[in-house]
Amino acid sequence: MAATGNEKRVIVVGGGLAGLAASARLVEAGVGVDLFSVVPVKRSHSVCAQGGINACNEVARQQGYSEYEHFDETVYGGDFLADQHPVLEMANWAPRIIDVLDRMGVPFNRTSEGYRDLRLFGGSLFKRTHFSGATTGQQLIYALDEQVRRHESEGNVTKYEHWEFLWPVIESGRCVGIVARDIRTMQIRAFRADAVIMATGGCGLIFGKSTNSVMCNGAAAARCFRAGVHYANAEMIQVHPTAIPGADKLRLMSESARGEGGRVWVPALKRPDGTWGVHPRSGQDPKTIPENERYYFLEERYPAYGNIVPRDIATREIFDLCVNHGMGVGGGQQVYLDLTHKPKEYLQKKLEGILEIYEKFVGEDPYTTPMRIFPGVHYSMGGLWTSFTPGSYTPATPRTKHKSGTRAPINAEIGQGMALGEFNNAMTNVQGLYAFGEVSFAYHGANRLGANALLSCIFDGVFCGVSVANYVRSGPSSNKPTKDISQSLYDGAVAQESAKVKKLVDAVDTTGADDPATNPYIIGRELGVEMTEACTVVRTGPRLERCLSKLGELKARYSKLKLADAGGWTNQSMAYARSVGDMLILAEALALGAFRRQESRGAHYRPDFPDRNDQEFMKSTVARCSPSGEVSVEFVPIDATLIQPTARTYGKKDDKPANPAPTRPSDASGANVPTGSLAGAGV
């Protein structure tokens, strides 16, 4: 299969940051890699990450910051839902990861002395975000892409670009390969592997429009889910506060715009009692609104963090202001994100990439005119369930919240959070099947802090990559190498996938009748609208129940699907139609998890259960899919042995988290906005 003599081989599915970092680490450990990706790996969705990557650094350290505080911030930011030991290990590795990237040649922004520059980011009062302009994800993935290209040219990595993962091959609970399809020739093949790493990213397309790339449909994760892999915290979806609404997608406006001093405001008039009311000229030229008629609502409500409160909080505040109080710009669903007070030269050095995107797609100059933004679906904290072996740090009782800027209780030695090299780190419930990066549920709990995603992807690759290397070299099944497994197992898996394709091709609509009920694009669009309305910023029991029944209807229609193209060559509509079925399954796990989690935590806000309920729900929502496709959910205890949960207020003035009421006071069903950037689905 590959050009090298590596005795053990690992399949990596997905060539974004997590998959590329894993590939490099495995090759260094002497393991050969077969790398599968639906797009050329350099074009993976990681390119869209903008703001930066977090790590404790010397400047912050001398102000009292530490890896431990990074860990504490991340757990608190995630509203105490993440297993804590893995988060600790990730924070401890962060400075090492920055150094590696630096050596690879990532053009991190520099200070005048030539050191790596730093910026503020959400959820921290210390500058601990390293960045490369405002296209940090692009620069990081290019660096890793270059390293993997080097390994490829040396024969240690074989790339299968334009190949789509279809199914994991599992024998007696152990993953021994995959079935994949060449999306150009349509050929379906099985591939053997001693371990498989899923690094396939998020599932934003379930919501129709999101900040995600077109391939982020969660299909690969859904196929693993159907094959018996557990999926955890599906309901934890991050809605980013600042996106640019568009016809085909919502373009991200990085949190770094706020980290670099951007201020969020709406035109408003201050009443005598100190509260704010609608401004009659809202929507007209913002430059004509005087300073005292600008309501900087995040700064007023959160004096300590201001505009850099975590994303779930900023999103709810913007949503509340626009939807419940009608105070959005021009009465619509938009607020200003204002950078016009900063010098143009400064902005060009630090944010040019994103400001260019805004200018290009909106046609307004963000250097002189405040940008108009609104929340949009951005990231999945949930994902395939994975396990870990806790490290050496095991305090007798969980500590209270770390006092910011004070000495850390422990140093940052390797192995305090997770035990390096243990087989089960980042392994799913199926032996030999791992999940790295966004497709894993680990690290971010109920809300991800900005600039922690790039970190978690690369950390999985370099840290958990060691676990995979150990597993294939000396794991429990190393005495039965995959090459000794009967070919009939693989042939059977190919036959099963070929049958699924045949079923779709047989369902081609040659009549041209165009029944929207069975058109995959229409079903996909309706799914996006429904999920956006029921499962984003505000969720209520009755609305989620309606959503689940709508999903049932869509599934029934999907079973009678009609395709517009029966072609046996580069048939994109067939690939899309398949992904719609996968999105429907993940959507069900998501809506069911949201329905069953009767509390509010992080990104998951239930006005019918407005408080966090640690007693019952400081647990992972673990979804399973039966062979017949029935989705069920149970709550599984988490590892909260390091930090005690505390109220997550970010110093809000009235000391309550931001809790918008249901969308329209009269509508107890709590639907989200029917129009605007959070509604409407692309395909």
Place this chain on the structure above:
Amino acid sequence: MHTPSTAKPGTRTITMKIKRCDGPGKPERWESFSLSVTTGQGMNIIAALQVIAAKPVTVEGSRTTPVVWDSGCLEEVCGACTMVVNGKVRQTCSALLDQIAPNDGDVVTLEPMSKFPVVRDLSVNRQRVFHNLKRVSAWVPIDGTYALGPGPRETPAEQEVRYTLSTCMSCGCCLEACPQFNQEPDSKNWDTAFLGAHAISQARLFNSHATGKELAPQRLDALSGPGGVGDCGNAQNCVKVCPKKIPLTESIGAMGRAVTIHAVKKLFTMK
């Protein structure tokens, strides 16, 4: 897309004229699709193709297959959706219909890039772009992904130069516009055919990094050989179409000089 809610958007009908091809070696044909566009909604070519995919019926009313195309980020940062739009190569995600077809009855012509083999319709095989990055060893030869301390320090001025060069998304615009870069179906000839501006510029990027410089001699060898920097005909089209405004002609000039110095050095050291 972001017009204030008070604006009254108008609707117009435009035609998307698309060059189609069912696969390698299959005949080409043109098909036109009628599309209703509302001003101010930020509709781009990708959104238009999505509408057509959901209901692939031509202006003549005949049913056809959905058009095949490549796309990814839709933010002009991945390079996937590069096509020839009204005769000019560019990313289609940033091609807003309000700008390129503002009037009722306007026609937008879409063709696949001509310098790469067509896979189907608007999708082409750009494998050669990535292959050419291998020819110039476009990487920093680090000791591995282990923490061995920070990388080399650099000044903000140096970082700015490298950052700009490093925003190249391997989209292929510079190759499509280049008169010296031609389609080469036989991959056996890829190592001797012209590299193109993007790969020359990447050689400059890695030669200007303190560790990357280690491989400068082999990069310059690659640029000196057949298909190297000497094949550039100085048409300067590349720099005009680069969506990231990378100073490609500057890179070609810099690498041309470096190749000359490299050759002279080799002459004197008799290596």
